[in-house]
Amino acid sequence: MIRLVKDDLRPPGDPPKRHLLSVGDLTRDDVERLLGTARTFAASLDRHVKKLPTLKGHLVVNLFYESSTRTSASFELAAKRLSADTLTVKSAGSSVDKGESLRDTALTLGAYDPDVIVIRHPQIGAPQLVAEVTDAHVVNAGDGKHQHPTQALLDVYTLQESLNKLDGLHVAIVGDVLHSRVARSLLQTFALVGIRATLVGPPALLPRELPAEATSDIAAIRDADVVYVLRMQSERMEAGANFVPSLREYTARWGITPERLRPGQKVMHPGPMNRGVEIDPRVAESPDSLITKQVRSGLVVRMAVLYDVLTGGPVGVQALTAVEVPDAVA
Amino acid sequence: MLWHKALPDADLVIRGARVLDPTEGIDGRLDVRIDGGTIADVAEQVDANEHRVVEAHGLVLAPAFVDPHVHLRTPGREDEETVASGTAAAAAGGYCAILAMPNTDPIVDSAATLGALVDAAQREAGVPVGFLAAITRGQRGEELTEMGELAETGAVAFSDDGVPVASAGLMRRALQYASTTDRPLALHCEEPTLSRGGHVHEGRVAAELGFAGYPSVAESAAVERDLALADYEHGRIHVLHLSAAESVHALRRAREAAVGASGEATPHHLVLTDDAVRSLDPNVKMNPPLRAEGDRQALLEAVRDGTIEAIATDHAPHAAHEKEVPFEAAPFGVTGLETAFAALYTHLVEPGLLPLATLLERMSAGPARIFGLDRPRVAAGARANLVLLDLEGEWTVGEQPFRSRSGNSWLLGSTLRGGVRMTLAGGSVVHE
Numbered sequence: 069m070i071r072l073v074k075d076d077l078r079p080p081g082d083p084p085k086r087h088l089l090s091v092g093d094l095t096r097d098d099v100e101r102l103l104g105t106a107r108t109f110a111a112s113l114d115r116h117v118k119k120l121p122t123l124k125g126h127l128v129v130n131l132f133y134e135s136s137t138r139t140s141a142s143f144e145l146a147a148k149r150l151s152a153d154t155l156t157v158k159s160a161g162s163s164v165d166k167g168e169s170l171r172d173t174a175l176t177l178g179a180y181d182p183d184v185i186v187i188r189h190p191q192i193g194a195p196q197l198v199a200e201v202t203d204a205h206v207v208n209a210g211d212g213k214h215q216h217p218t219q220a221l222l223d224v225y226t227l228q229e230s231l232n233k234l235d236g237l238h239v240a241i242v243g244d245v246l247h248s249r250v251a252r253s254l255l256q257t258f259a260l261v262g263i264r265a266t267l268v269g270p271p272a273l274l275p276r277e278l279p280a281e282a283t284s285d286i287a288a289i290r291d292a293d294v295v296y297v298l299r300m301q302s303e304r305m306e307a308g309a310n311f312v313p314s315l316r317e318y319t320a321r322w323g324i325t326p327e328r329l330r331p332g333q334k335v336m337h338p339g340p341m342n343r344g345v346e347i348d349p350r351v352a353e354s355p356d357s358l359i360t361k362q363v364r365s366g367l368v369v370r371m372a373v374l375y376d377v378l379t380g381g382p383v384g385v386q387a388l389t390a391v392e393v394p395d396a397v398a
Numbered sequence: 399m400l401w402h403k404a405l406p407d408a409d410l411v412i413r414g415a416r417v418l419d420p421t422e423g424i425d426g427r428l429d430v431r432i433d434g435g436t437i438a439d440v441a442e443q444v445d446a447n448e449h450r451v452v453e454a455h456g457l458v459l460a461p462a463f464v465d466p467h468v469h470l471r472t473p474g475r476e477d478e479e480t481v482a483s484g485t486a487a488a489a490a491g492g493y494c495a496i497l498a499m500p501n502t503d504p505i506v507d508s509a510a511t512l513g514a515l516v517d518a519a520q521r522e523a524g525v526p527v528g529f530l531a532a533i534t535r536g537q538r539g540e541e542l543t544e545m546g547e548l549a550e551t552g553a554v555a556f557s558d559d560g561v562p563v564a565s566a567g568l569m570r571r572a573l574q575y576a577s578t579t580d581r582p583l584a585l586h587c588e589e590p591t592l593s594r595g596g597h598v599h600e601g602r603v604a605a606e607l608g609f610a611g612y613p614s615v616a617e618s619a620a621v622e623r624d625l626a627l628a629d630y631e632h633g634r635i636h637v638l639h640l641s642a643a644e645s646v647h648a649l650r651r652a653r654e655a656a657v658g659a660s661g662e663a664t665p666h667h668l669v670l671t672d673d674a675v676r677s678l679d680p681n682v683k684m685n686p687p688l689r690a691e692g693d694r695q696a697l698l699e700a701v702r703d704g705t706i707e708a709i710a711t712d713h714a715p716h717a718a719h720e721k722e723v724p725f726e727a728a729p730f731g732v733t734g735l736e737t738a739f740a741a742l743y744t745h746l747v748e749p750g751l752l753p754l755a756t757l758l759e760r761m762s763a764g765p766a767r768i769f770g771l772d773r774p775r776v777a778a779g780a781r782a783n784l785v786l787l788d789l790e791g792e793w794t795v796g797e798q799p800f801r802s803r804s805g806n807s808w809l810l811g812s813t814l815r816g817g818v819r820m821t822l823a824g825g826s827v828v829h830e
Binding site for chain 1: 594595600601602604605606607608609610611678719722723724725726727
């Protein structure tokens with residue numbers, strides 16, 4: 069098959085810049101290295117003084133074109149915990165409001181020589197564009213319905229820390245898969261670490277051709293070790309698209325309630341939750357809910373990602389043999 | 399029905415080329431003499447008289463190409479293409495005639511707008527150019543244009559290309575009325591309620607990347623509808639830029655049942671699949687989208703067996719700043735005039751997937767027949783509409799600047815074989 073060769077025009081020898089754009093670029097070794105680094109940082113956060121000098125003098129730009137609480141907060145805190153300078157630019161109130169294109173905004177921010185640009189954008193491929201036009205290492209913090217790699221990494225980190233294994237786990241991913249970048253990144257990450265995934269939801273919200281088992285029968289969740297609940301993304305659904313007849317009907321047939329779960333079955337959700345729609349509040353608050361742990365994991369995993377793109381082997385290209393522990397941690 | 403600026407008639411001898419005109423049944427090493435823009439002699443050895451002699455040993459001389467589907471962006475977006483730049487691109491690609499689509503700003507839906515374009519072509523066009531006019535006013539799909547007056551002003555055919563005629567009832571009326579003009583309807587077949595919001599073929603690639611899908615059935619359902627209407631009204635339709643296997647099968651069945659229907663395929667649909675979208679490069683975003691390998695194979699088979707009679711570039715120039723955006727924000731469309739032959743020669747003819755003679759026929763005689771244009775041919779007495787091809791010539795797309803004002807080519811950076819050494823159009827040398 070013919071492949072586009074745009075990149076092949078570059079002279080050979082230049083090592084590829086380390087970015088985290090898609091889980092599709094990662095190997096199992098990359099994932100294991102990142103989880104290991106995250107564990108190292110988690111230990112450091114138990115200490116009285118939580119700040120590490122690791123990325124002192126580095127500039128991390130957070131460029132957010134979509135609203136976000138936990139992702140933007142945890143990236144900013146992760147950079148600060150590692151002593152990097154941070155600069156947060158949100159589309160509202162910036163030149164984006166004046167019609168500046170993504171390319172021009174990226175070129176402008178690139179002129180300040182940031183070491184890392186963390187970007188969230190409503191359109192697929194925006195992080196790739198920023199990676200093409202700037203010299204920064206680019207971390208994808210969510211691009212449209214495409215990818216949210218750090219969410220998937222923090223989710224497997226959470227699973228590893230909570231259940232002590234990954235290989236052989238069975239996770240049911242329930243709900244609006246069609247609009248979910250989290251689901252796409254999760255499926256790829258699960259495949260890397262040996263987790264079996266089953267997609268469950270209304271037919272119009274399950275893309276037919278995703279490489280995973282899929283069913284519309286909610287009873288299928290009972291076979292899973294973990295139920296991963298996706299948010300109904302009403303903001304990405306056109307009016308009159310009729311993916312489901314109503315949210316009420318969705319909740320009645322696919323909402324995750326205590327009655328639908330086996331005792332001890334773990335529940336996850338990437339947030340923000342629509343309580344009473346895809347997830348019953350009793351489930352969200354139950355001891356089997358890992359949702360708060362996911363948020364906590366977000367900080368250390370994002371610290372690991374920032375550290376890795378700046379210091380590790382090229383993400384997805386060559387794995388380090390061992391995690392290099394920063395001086396201040398050892 | 400074709401217009402161009404005043405060009406000097408050529409006096410020329412082309413010596414020693416392999417002359418290949420599949421429709422005339424010529425394939426041999428011959429000399430061709432052109433006197434005053436008209437082919438005077440085709441023989442094993444011709445007298446040069448005082449003419450300039452082009453030594454063409456090792457090259458192929460064929461009827462020049464006809465592109466029935468070009469967007470010249472004029473009027474309205476002259477920053478993207480003009481009649482002058484678009485016809486220069488056509489000349490460089492080996493074309494002796496192109497047809498321009500009416501989805502400009504304003505839309506070509508009145509004799510006044512069409513007349514202004516005809517004037518512009520007589521001033522600027524380096525290659526003969528013809529114009530299609532809209533089927534509906536403003537391409538809004540509500541009222542028919544004044545097809546009679548438009549045909550008299552020079553419209554070659556009618557099309558709402560860019561958008562479908564969504565209403566079946568209006569399509570029926572268009573077929574009924576267009577029959578009085580003896581012009582075909584060139585149809586952009588898309589069921590908008592099935593394609594809405596879609597950027598990429600609905601399949602595994604779209605599912606994995608998260609793109610909203612534009613399923614094959616959005617095209618084939620509309621193709622089936624319009625074939626049924628053409629059959630019922632005994633009308634004549636030409637299906638633009640076919641992309642889906644189901645559409646091709648429907649067209650083949652209709653033609654077997656003697657429905658007045660023809661079809662075209664683009665180089666990009668014949669060479670690429672939706673796998674190319676994994677690059678997230680906006681230069682592989684077009685409408686209809688690149689589809690699956692099975693669809694590509696069905697298109698190729700239809701080009702081979704003649705179900706698809708024409709190869710059309712759907713040359714759609716876009717400003718750089720409009721394409722240098724994330725895939726979903728980018729407009730649909732890619733350029734093609736300057737790369738069509740080389741792309742198809744390299745990717746289809748050289749690997750043995752398509753005979754050279756068939757490719758030449760589908761790029762020249764086929765589209766000319768559909769739109770009632772004079773067939774470019776290598777024969778004494780015919781105007782010189784010829785292309786001299788260097789099949790061995792290797793070149794890299796984008797190394798030389800494009801003649802087109804836009805560079806949104808899906809082939810940027812590719813190395814292709816098959817260069818156009820010289821183009822004669824309407825009796826003049828328009829490119830060498």
